[in-house]
Amino acid sequence: MKASIGGYARAESVPHALSLLGEADGVGRILAGGQSLIAALNLGVSAGDMLVDITGIETLRGATLDGDRLVIGALTRHGDIARDPLIAEHAPLLAAAAPLIAHDAIRNRGTIGGSLAHADPAAEYPACVLALDATLVLEGPAGRREVAAEDFFLGLFETARADEEILTAILIPCARPGDRHVIREAARRAGDYALAGLAVVRREGRHRIGAFGLDDRPVLCAGAMAKWDAGDVDGMIAALAKDIDPPSDTQASASYRRHLAGVLLRRIAAELGEAQ
Amino acid sequence: MSEHFRSRIDLEFTVNGEAVELTVPAGRHLIDVLRLDLELTGSHAGCEHGVCGACTVLVDGQTVRGCLTLAAQLDGAEIWTVEGLTESGAIADLQAAFVERNALQCGYCTPGMLASAKTLVESGSVPSREAIREHMSGNYCRCTGYEAIVDAIETVARTRAGVEARVEAKVR
Ligand SMILES: Cc1cc2nc3c(=O)[nH]c(=O)nc-3n(C[C@H](O)[C@H](O)[C@H](O)COP(=O)(O)OP(=O)(O)OC[C@H]3O[C@@H](n4cnc5c(N)ncnc54)[C@H](O)[C@@H]3O)c2cc1C
Numbered sequence: 001m002k003a004s005i006g007g008y009a010r011a012e013s014v015p016h017a018l019s020l021l022g023e024a025d026g027v028g029r030i031l032a033g034g035q036s037l038i039a040a041l042n043l044g045v046s047a048g049d050m051l052v053d054i055t056g057i058e059t060l061r062g063a064t065l066d067g068d069r070l071v072i073g074a075l076t077r078h079g080d081i082a083r084d085p086l087i088a089e090h091a092p093l094l095a096a097a098a099p100l101i102a103h104d105a106i107r108n109r110g111t112i113g114g115s116l117a118h119a120d121p122a123a124e125y126p127a128c129v130l131a132l133d134a135t136l137v138l139e140g141p142a143g144r145r146e147v148a149a150e151d152f153f154l155g156l157f158e159t160a161r162a163d164e165e166i167l168t169a170i171l172i173p174c175a176r177p178g179d180r181h182v183i184r185e186a187a188r189r190a191g192d193y194a195l196a197g198l199a200v201v202r203r204e205g206r207h208r209i210g211a212f213g214l215d216d217r218p219v220l221c222a223g224a225m226a227k228w229d230a231g232d233v234d235g236m237i238a239a240l241a242k243d244i245d246p247p248s249d250t251q252a253s254a255s256y257r258r259h260l261a262g263v264l265l266r267r268i269a270a271e272l273g274e275a276q
Numbered sequence: 277m278s279e280h281f282r283s284r285i286d287l288e289f290t291v292n293g294e295a296v297e298l299t300v301p302a303g304r305h306l307i308d309v310l311r312l313d314l315e316l317t318g319s320h321a322g323c324e325h326g327v328c329g330a331c332t333v334l335v336d337g338q339t340v341r342g343c344l345t346l347a348a349q350l351d352g353a354e355i356w357t358v359e360g361l362t363e364s365g366a367i368a369d370l371q372a373a374f375v376e377r378n379a380l381q382c383g384y385c386t387p388g389m390l391a392s393a394k395t396l397v398e399s400g401s402v403p404s405r406e407a408i409r410e411h412m413s414g415n416y417c418r419c420t421g422y423e424a425i426v427d428a429i430e431t432v433a434r435t436r437a438g439v440e441a442r443v444e445a446k447v448r
Pocket residue numbers: 029030031032033034035036037038039074075100101102103106109110111112113114115117118122123124125161165166167168191192193194325326327
């Protein structure tokens with residue numbers, strides 16, 4: 001099966017990309033690493049798209065510091081996230097998440113912005129940005145706006161981004177001394193999408209837990225977080241089961257996924273020194 | 277269609293060290309440019325959605341999926357396929373080790389395997405067998421059962437790093 005494409009244009013800047021999207025009159029599609037989009041086009045999910053290739057916009061690539069925030073450009077590739085010392089220092093959760101995504105050849109092209117915009121419920125980064133309390137930057141015809149990660153993921157492959165908006169950057173509060181970042185997942189084979197996974201950030205005795213593969217969207221596990229903050233590990237596991245609503249599919253049943261989530265959370269708690 | 281969107285794209289890049297200029301439909305995949313337009317049929321197309329690794333080639337020194345890359349995105353790129361890598365001798369030791377260890381049967385997966393293995397053995401260190409498996413996890417082989425492929429890559433990594441090659445497979 002081959003992708004059927006209406007047209008292709010290379011954007012030189014964010015304003016240029018926005019004007020191309022406007023011209024495309026509703027059938028414009030942003031092309032970043034293509035590692036989800038081209039696969040979908042090959043499967044015939046959509047046809048006649050006008051592709052706006054944003055990969056040439058250099059200002060959207062790489063990480064920088066802005067005060068106590070780390071700014072990661074949307075076009076930063078998974079492989080760069082795994083290797084960038086600035087990200088390892090200030091957002092170690094993402095540095096640990098990147099190698100869990102797919103395989104080398106896919107990590108060499110796939111981008112963090114593409115992953116967040118695609119919003120696969122089993123993807124690592126969406127759960128990470130929830131746990132990190134990150135903010136996503138969107139630029140559209142009406143200007144620039146910031147959306148908290150918590151308000152970004154609305155459903156299965158559905159986000160708060162409007163079709164004519166471009167996700168340009170991710171703003172992350174820098175890790176402070178003593179903060180702990182942990183990600184764990186269960187997958188059938190290395191590189192597969194996870195059956196279940198959890199991303200955890202501990203800061204000054206408070207916890208944020210992002211779950212992936214465990215609902216129709218990435219989930220911030222508020223019930224489990226409150227129990228953990230109160231030091232109740234068993235209560236945390238019980239609450240987690242209610243925070244999530246895992247799917248059943250050919251890979252795993254909902255009850256197995258729920259079980260895995262509890263096992264992963266106990267392991268993370270043990271890794272962070274909680275008595276079991 | 278608007279004048280800014282094009283349905284055919286003019287491209288210039290190098291393939292196996294040779295400059296190539298061509299015009300392709302906007303939706304043309306790298307793997308089809310290689311196989312159909314340039315008749316470099318060493319790289320294979322399997323699943324065409326990024327899973328099997330048969331289409332893996334090198335672009336600017338890194339592995340990519342030929343089936344998930346539009347040629348339109350590669351203006352100015354440097355592309356290497358198994359044909360060029362063979363001719364240049366860059367992977368001669370890997371190829372010899374694959375043959376020696378029977379790390380291929382039908383050979384469908386082999387060009388992709390070699391491209392992926394190349395970036396691993398170039399890293400200079402000797403990866404553990406587990407690291408080799410992890411690195412090669414995006415390349416499926418339906419024939420060999422992988423053990424021989426891991427052996428072949430391990431042998432080359434050791435030889436390149438100056439560590440003595442294993443003479444025979446460990447008993448596991
Ligand atoms: C075999 C295979 C295994 C994979 N395994 C995993 C895995 O385990 N975990 C995981 O997380 N992912 C996995 N992926 C997906 C991979 O991480 C993709 O790279 C990622 O989901 C999309 O990023 P991209 O840059 O390739 O985006 P594209 O494919 O180019 O785009 C994806 C979608 O996002 C939109 N988009 C892209 N960038 C922007 C932007 N800046 N602003 C607005 N919209 C944008 C596009 O229009 C499109 O709808 C896998 C992919 C494959 C093929």
